[in-house]
Amino acid sequence: MGWYNKRLAKSIWVFHMSASPCNNCDIEILDLLTPKYDIERLGIKLVGSVRHADVILLSGVINQKVAPRVKKIYEQAAKPCFVVGVGTCPSGGCCFNDSYNIVEKREDVIPIDMYIPGCPPKPEAMIEGVAKLIGVLNG
Template sequence: MGLIKKSLLKSLWVFHLPLSPCNNCDIEILDALTPRYDLERFGIQLVGSIRHADVLLVTGVPNYKNYTKLKYLYEQAPKPCFVVAIGTCACGRGVFKDSFNSPCDVDKIVPVSAYVPGCPPKPEAIIDGIVKLIKSLKT
């Protein structure tokens, strides 16, 4: 593993991409980033602009208003860029599966690298998801 790839895995900057969620998953994401769990130990930082992001944390169900915007934002992010679906809604739409305003799953719109199910997932589960993402990228 070269220095460049190692440095990518050691400094994943995450961008928070909510698709009109109920806000629970977002609070758990922020919980994982705050001092108790301290993801900065592994170089994970929250960034404000999509141009700086390496990982997009998608929460919520895509609907007719925002599913084009998800695609658009993914195309704006500089590659290599990975998508992590946080929560049951983003993984497989949960109870909104047959809802009238939801066209398709997140992974039909953009390629998803890791799924973290749970409603909402605990911060430990989010950290576990990121660890699995890093392990899958190492090989």
């Protein structure tokens, strides 16, 4: 799929999925669209439907109620679709590992390809993460 990924990397369309986050990563993701960071100049666009998306930005620990929906949405995405876990929650569970309501293995719900750590990561870190993803796609 190398040739396909290379074409994908030219203009990445991202879908933002919040699976029980604290809202902070989501606000920082929206912040990326506003004049200071303006990621649309890099060809990255936030889309409303997962069917249009090349990359899913996942934020938050996934709780029991939202997990089936997250799984379903990932299944609906056109493949190849890459999942980027934004923030500490998808990578390490942040401070919620003792909770009774989160799924224990996030990888069973949705395969996460890349993590951007930070609570919340700075918008610069998110841009760097997506740039690294573009580098990987270009081979």
